[in-house]
Each structure stands twice: as structure tokens, then as C-alpha cells.
Amino acid sequence: MKSIVLNVTARFLFPWLIVLSLVVLYRGHNLPGGGFIGGLAASAAYILYILGPGVGPARRLLYFAPETFMGVGLLLATASGLGGWIVSGAYMSGLWLPAFNLPVLGSVHLGTPLIFDIGVYLVVLGFILLTTFSLVEADT
Amino acid sequence: MAGWLLALGPAAVFVYLLTLLPSVNQGIIGTQTMQWFPQLGVSLSFRVDGLSILMGLLICGIGALIFLYAHGYLHGHPLQGKFFCYLMIFLASMLGIVTADNLILLFVFWELTSISSYLLIGFYHESDESRWKALQALLVTGFGGVAMLAGFVLLGLVGGSWSISAIASSELSVPDHALYPAILLLVLLGAFTKSAQWPFHFWLPNAMAAPAPVSAFLHSATMVKAGVFLLAKMNPILGGSWLWTSLLVGAGMITMLLGAVNGLLQTDLKKILAYTTLSVLGLMVMLLGLGTDLAIKSALLFLLGHALYKATLFMCAGSVDHETGCRDVRKLTGLRAVMPATAFAAGLAALSKAGFPPFFGFLGKEYVYKTGSYLDEFSFVILAVAMATNIMLMALAFKAGIHPFWGGKTTSDLPKKPHEAPLAMVLGPVILAIGGLLLGVFPGVLATPLMAPALNAVAGHPVEFSLALWHGINLPLLLSGLTLLGGFTLYAMRRKIWIRVGDKPPFRYSFDALYKGIFDGFIAIAGWQTRVLQSGYLRRYLLIIISSSALLLAAKLSLFIGLPKQFDLFEARFMDWSVFILIIVSLGIIVFTRSRLTALFAMGIVGFGVAIIFILNGAPDLAITQILVETLTVVLFMFVIFRLPAFRNLSPQRTRIIDGCFSAVVGLIVTLLVLKAQGVKIAPSISSQYGEWSYTLAKGKNVVNVILVDFRALDTLGEIAVLAIAAIGIFVLMRDGVGKRKDPKS
Numbered sequence: 100m101k102s103i104v105l106n107v108t109a110r111f112l113f114p115w116l117i118v119l120s121l122v123v124l125y126r127g128h129n130l131p132g133g134g135f136i137g138g139l140a141a142s143a144a145y146i147l148y149i150l151g152p153g154v155g156p157a158r159r160l161l162y163f164a165p166e167t168f169m170g171v172g173l174l175l176a177t178a179s180g181l182g183g184w185i186v187s188g189a190y191m192s193g194l195w196l197p198a199f200n201l202p203v204l205g206s207v208h209l210g211t212p213l214i215f216d217i218g219v220y221l222v223v224l225g226f227i228l229l230t231t232f233s234l235v236e237a238d239t
Numbered sequence: 240m241a242g243w244l245l246a247l248g249p250a251a252v253f254v255y256l257l258t259l260l261p262s263v264n265q266g267i268i269g270t271q272t273m274q275w276f277p278q279l280g281v282s283l284s285f286r287v288d289g290l291s292i293l294m295g296l297l298i299c300g301i302g303a304l305i306f307l308y309a310h311g312y313l314h315g316h317p318l319q320g321k322f323f324c325y326l327m328i329f330l331a332s333m334l335g336i337v338t339a340d341n342l343i344l345l346f347v348f349w350e351l352t353s354i355s356s357y358l359l360i361g362f363y364h365e366s367d368e369s370r371w372k373a374l375q376a377l378l379v380t381g382f383g384g385v386a387m388l389a390g391f392v393l394l395g396l397v398g399g400s401w402s403i404s405a406i407a408s409s410e411l412s413v414p415d416h417a418l419y420p421a422i423l424l425l426v427l428l429g430a431f432t433k434s435a436q437w438p439f440h441f442w443l444p445n446a447m448a449a450p451a452p453v454s455a456f457l458h459s460a461t462m463v464k465a466g467v468f469l470l471a472k473m474n475p476i477l478g479g480s481w482l483w484t485s486l487l488v489g490a491g492m493i494t495m496l497l498g499a500v501n502g503l504l505q506t507d508l509k510k511i512l513a514y515t516t517l518s519v520l521g522l523m524v525m526l527l528g529l530g531t532d533l534a535i536k537s538a539l540l541f542l543l544g545h546a547l548y549k550a551t552l553f554m555c556a557g558s559v560d561h562e563t564g565c566r567d568v569r570k571l572t573g574l575r576a577v578m579p580a581t582a583f584a585a586g587l588a589a590l591s592k593a594g595f596p597p598f599f600g601f602l603g604k605e606y607v608y609k610t611g612s613y614l615d616e617f618s619f620v621i622l623a624v625a626m627a628t629n630i631m632l633m634a635l636a637f638k639a640g641i642h643p644f645w646g647g648k649t650t651s652d653l654p655k656k657p658h659e660a661p662l663a664m665v666l667g668p669v670i671l672a673i674g675g676l677l678l679g680v681f682p683g684v685l686a687t688p689l690m691a692p693a694l695n696a697v698a699g700h701p702v703e704f705s706l707a708l709w710h711g712i713n714l715p716l717l718l719s720g721l722t723l724l725g726g727f728t729l730y731a732m733r734r735k736i737w738i739r740v741g742d743k744p745p746f747r748y749s750f751d752a753l754y755k756g757i758f759d760g761f762i763a764i765a766g767w768q769t770r771v772l773q774s775g776y777l778r779r780y781l782l783i784i785i786s787s788s789a790l791l792l793a794a795k796l797s798l799f800i801g802l803p804k805q806f807d808l809f810e811a812r813f814m815d816w817s818v819f820i821l822i823i824v825s826l827g828i829i830v831f832t833r834s835r836l837t838a839l840f841a842m843g844i845v846g847f848g849v850a851i852i853f854i855l856n857g858a859p860d861l862a863i864t865q866i867l868v869e870t871l872t873v874v875l876f877m878f879v880i881f882r883l884p885a886f887r888n889l890s891p892q893r894t895r896i897i898d899g900c901f902s903a904v905v906g907l908i909v910t911l912l913v914l915k916a917q918g919v920k921i922a923p924s925i926s927s928q929y930g931e932w933s934y935t936l937a938k939g940k941n942v943v944n945v946i947l948v949d950f951r952a953l954d955t956l957g958e959i960a961v962l963a964i965a966a967i968g969i970f971v972l973m974r975d976g977v978g979k980r981k982d983p984k985s
Contacts, residue, residue: 127941127944127948128938128939128940128941128944128945128948129939129940129941130940130941131859131860131863131941131943132860132863132941132944133860133941133943133944133947133948134947134948135864135947136860136863136864136867139864139867139868139871140867142871143867143870143871146871146874146875150874165966166966166967166970169962169963169966170963172959172963173959173960173963176955176956176959177956180952180953180956190953191949191952191953191956193937193938193949195938208938210938212937212939212945212948212949212952213948215948215949215952215955215956216944216947216948218959219947219948219955219959222959222962222963223959223962225963225966226962226963226965226966227871229966229969229970230875230966230969230970231875231878233969233970233973233974234875234878234879234973235878237882237973
């Protein structure tokens, strides 16, 4: 049941959905969004791709195995707290760079909680894709 | 080579402890403290007093020789490295026990010795029996360890400090406290299981499944003395009460008699030694229970003397086993011709154990009689029991140390052709045996500096200390003479006893069997519970999980009696009503539809309805998450739904009605909870505070996200770790579960 419409739509929408998920991830600190929602949105993009071009192309589009995403995500999230531990003595206390201005983005605040959020994003993405791939590929 | 190098470590500590000895003799006690968990009062604090040094010297001195011995004993064994590793872990933990000053730290080291003992007893892990015995030792000592931890916690609360020396030196008298009996019983459980006191004695003879170096080191010289050490250490704090004396003297007496009698009935060389160890441990516990200065002095004399001669005898027994392949004393005779050095060491050790002057063992025995004769009450009972035990111990010493080498002619029907053990295995026994002789010959010069500070530490106050072999002709000397006579007679009768006993186990009902019963009972209960709770039916799992959480909620809810806060139905807006109707209709469809696909979509609609409620009440983050999760759930369901068999109603009408009622009750409880939660305030709300802190402390305007990634980031870290674990579970389930079922057919 290959649908050409779905196939083409998915190919077209995929990059925009990923960019959207990254925007949601980044803006999470001040506006609705964050790593969890961003990760879910990115997974939705991949699932759309599975429904369109198929699971094989979707796997190729991920470049790494979903397990790798989860591992890297956990590592980032765990490591993001180390800086605060060294500087202020408490694990996971946030460290921030001074704010600076960029075109388009405006005032940018970068800090360890953002790294933590990226970790959450990667774990959620890896979790859903590992589950989905297992389910979809189980009967082949 | 490895053994020789590794022996250098303990040897270095041995020398270091010796250099501390003069200052400890002048009353200077070394302490060292580092923070570990300052919030819990747990610190890495160490304190080296006289008792610590005495134990430390034994541990390191014998430890170094054991490394050498093991080097020869396990020569060429593929897992020798692992063995050395376990042995080193044990040695370090044992040093930790004797130097720790913090109650919790002491417990940690205590458990570490149990674990390393488990690994060492089960070293021959290919053998089923060996694994079972290792597990038994671990479970018995572990059980005692947990009880001891509870006792320590109580003691820490009563004493107001986790530091043993602080509690000991405080004005507080623990025996007068209401909690004293509980503390004492719990701590004694720890000490008695570790030192194999009746009724926990059965694990020690079973621990002989370990290789000989382990039996010599852990199960005679050091680890089993940890319990005695604990009693000695706790004597200034817990000792002196009526309860302390009666429990220690009672258990000690039973253990010493039981061990000695059992030893007489054994024919296995290592088993004989194990039972004599048991007997001597009982003797030391009894002496500590008596608690007079003389009794403590005798206990310490036995502590040192026993470690020296018993480690020697165990090593000699191991050498005999190693070189002849046989441990049955009925077959082992006349080995002195082929194993002269081992025979020499074993002979010296046996004489010391038997209590011949001028060996160090003689002093121990002499002072036990002296203790007994100076007692105000029960003097006769103590003397009689001590003498009976000593007579049997002497016969056993000869049986294990003299008989295999000197008794009768050399036999030829041994599994291996016997020859002398290698140098590494001879060095240890010979050094220790000579040490036992020298300490006895020069008690004033060699033994006194070792024992005097230890006695002060255990007694809790300064005690005059002197040692002499010759006390003139008095009651103890007379009793010693009688003991030697009785021991000889008993030894001469050894062959008759063996013929009477044969190969049968001496007692039909034993604590070993009781242990097995309890163990099997636990397994049976666990099996029954698993069958009931984990039936394999998904519906049963859901029933159990949901009903138990609903019950817990209801129990908590019943604490807040009264109707929920009044709410006005007409306050609801048009949108609220629309969502309400949408959800109710969808729920009806889910319950009554016969198509899975329809039910799936209806469930999605319920989820979206909930998301709308979130939006209406100003929670966009929640709403977005809800919508995404619902969408993904529906899509994921779609992937599997085609693989399920056609929808059929298999439950009878009755089950459906019960399930329906059950759902209704759970729904009611949750509804009540939600309504009540509005009106009940257990603690002040933190939401406004979080709202303020969010920007000032965490530089974020989205409170929800700030809580997730900053305030409660550790929780989130835990949650994503759980996600990752769940993903691995699903992955394995899908790969193995589905794949395996297909394989046999194809």
C-alpha cells in the first residue's frame, strides 16, 4: 500500500519537521517546548517518513542506530551536570555563558541546562525510533 | 612469583604496625578522619588502639604467609590471579574492620569480608556443593550483618554519635537505656553469626569446602575472629550487664562443648580443625561474657595463641591434602618420614594447642583456669566446662597435628605418592609454629608489649599486665596437669571412637537441616508468589497494578473524611461541556465497539480531548506533549494492530461484569482524589516560589521546562535512563519473543 502522495509529502515535510523540532527544543527554556517535546516532534517526523518512503530509508536517514542516540543522549545529560559540580559543588547546578546577540535568534543564553535538554531530546528520539523500528521490522 | 610479590604488601603493613607499637604502649592512639557522607554522620574515621594493632598484626603477618602458601597450593591453577584478588580484598576489609571507628564504616567493612568470604569459599565454583556452602555462609553472616546494622543504628541514636570511641568515652551508660536489650541482641546476632556461635555454628564446618589457605586465614585465624573482635570492642559500651554475661556465657559454653564433641567424631582432617576452631571461638565468647580483667586477658591470650597454632595446623593439613590427596585421618599415618618440615611445624603447633609448657598455648589454658578459680559465682561450672573442653581440644590437637605424622607406620594406599611440600608451603607453618614457641618462652619480652595495650582497650580502663609461665603450684597448674592426662587418654582411644562412629553423620537433626528447611521454604514462597502475581496474563497484571494503587490511594484518602469542596456545575463553560461530551461518547465507543481500529481512534480522541482541557486551563506545554504522545501512540498501535488475531470476545458475561464494576470503583476513587486534592493542603504550595525562582535563579521563563532541566534535573535524568532501559527491553522482546516463536515452524 505505497502511497505516492504520502511518499512525496513525507520527503518534502521531513526537513522542515526536524528544523521545527530543533526550534521547539531551543526555545523551551522561555516558551512552551523543550527537549521532551522536541524529541517527540522529531520522532513524529521519522514515523511519517516510515509511513511514506519506508523503514529502510528512514533508518538510512538517521545515520546512526537509535541505540547510539540514546547512549549519546544519556552521556550528554549526565555530563552536563559535572560542570556545576566542579564549580559550585552541587551536581546539576546550572552554568551559563553571558548572553550575546545573534541575527534571527536575538538574545542568546547558552548554559548547561540546554546541553541537558539536548540529551533528553536524543534519548526520547532514540527510544521512540528503537521501539518503532522493532515493531515495524518484526514481521520481515 | 605472584605470591611472593603480593606477600610484600601485608608484610609492609605488618612492619608499619610494629613501629606503632611503642607509642601505643605509652597510651598514644592514632586517629585519621576523612569526610564521606557528612550529612549522615558517616565518615572514614580510623582509630588504631591496642586491640586494632594486635588484630592488624595477626591479619597482616598471617596474611603475608598465606599469600606465599597459596602461591604453592594453587600453583598452576588457571584462576590463581582471581584467588589472590579475592584474598587481597578480604585482607583490606579485615584491616578496615579492626581500625574503623565509625559504626557504619565498620558495617561496610564487615559486609565486605562476608562477600569476599563467599567468593573464596566458592572458589571451586564448578562444584555444586561448594557453591551451596558458600551461599550458606554468605546468607548466615549476611543475615547477622543486617541485624548488626540495625543494632548500630539504634546504638548511634542512643549514643548520639556514630563514632565508637565517642560513645565509649561519653558519660552515657548504654546498658541503662530502655533500648539496650534490642541493641545488644541485634549486635550479638552480627557477632554470633560471624564467629559461628551456637545456633549459627553450622556454616563454619561447611566453609571447609574452601581451598586450604582460605580455611587457614579466614575461617580460623581472622574472619571468624571478627565477631569476637566486635564483642571485645563493644565490651566497654555494651558489656557488664546481666544480659550480656548470660547470653555470651550461655552461647559460648554450648558452642565450645558442641564443637569439641563434634570434633571427636570427625575423621576429615579439615573438619576436625574446623570444629576445634568453633570450640575455641566459643571459649573466647564465654570469657568475654564473664568480663573480669582476668577473663579478658585469657580471651586475648587465646586470640593470639589460637591464630598462630590453628593457621599452622590448617596449612599443614592443606599440605598433607595437597601432597597425598587424602584428608582421612584413619588412612594418614607416619608421614614424618616423607614430610619432615611439615611434620615439625604441625608437631609444634599441636603441642601449643594441647597446652604443653613452654608453648604459648599453655599460657592461654593456664589463665582460663585462673579466671575460673577467681570467679565469685559459678566458679565450679566454668572450671568443669573449660576443663572438659580443653581435654577434648588436646585430644583433637594430637589427632590433627601428631597422628598423621607420628602415629603408626607409613601407609601405602594413598591417592598420591606423598612427598614434602614446596618451600612456599613450608615457610608459613614453620614461622608461625616457631612464633608460638618463642612467645611462650619469652612472655615478658615478646608477648607483653603486644597484649598489654589490647587488654587496656578491651577492658576500657588501664589494667596491670604481666605474664609468666610459672605461677607456683596452685589450682590452675593442677588442672592443667589433669587436662594433659585426660587428653592423652582420650587420644589413645581415638581408633575405638572412629570404629563406633563410622561414616555416618553424627547427628540426625541439625541446624544445618533447619537452615535447608528455611531456605527451601523461602524458595517455595517466592515461587508461589511469582506464580500468583506474574501469571502471564496481561489482564491479571493490570488488575493487580491498578487495584493495588487504587487501594493505596483510597487508604490515604480515607484520612481526609468529609465531602469534597463544593463546586458549581454551572460555572463550567460551553467549551468544557463540549469536551466532556466528546470524551464520554468516545469512551462509550471504546467499550462497545467490535473493531480494534475504531477503538484505537476513539482512544486517540479521548487523548486529544484531555489535551484541549490542558489548553483551556493554560498549560500549553502539557497540551503539546499530550497531543504528540497521543499521535505517536495511535501510529505505533497501527503498526501492530494488523498482526493481532481477529477480535473475539473470550470472557464470559460474569467476568465482564466484574471487570466493569472494578473499573467503575477505581474510576470513582480517582475522581474523589482529584476533587479532594483541591481542598487538602498537606504542605504549602511551591508553585509560586518556583515561578519566581525560575527566572531569577535559572534564567528561564518557562517554569515547566526549568523544573525539568534545572530544578529537578536529577529526576529527569533518572526518567530518561528508565526510557533507555525500557527501550532495550522492548527491543529484546521484539527480537527474541517474535523471532523464536517463528523459528521452530520454519
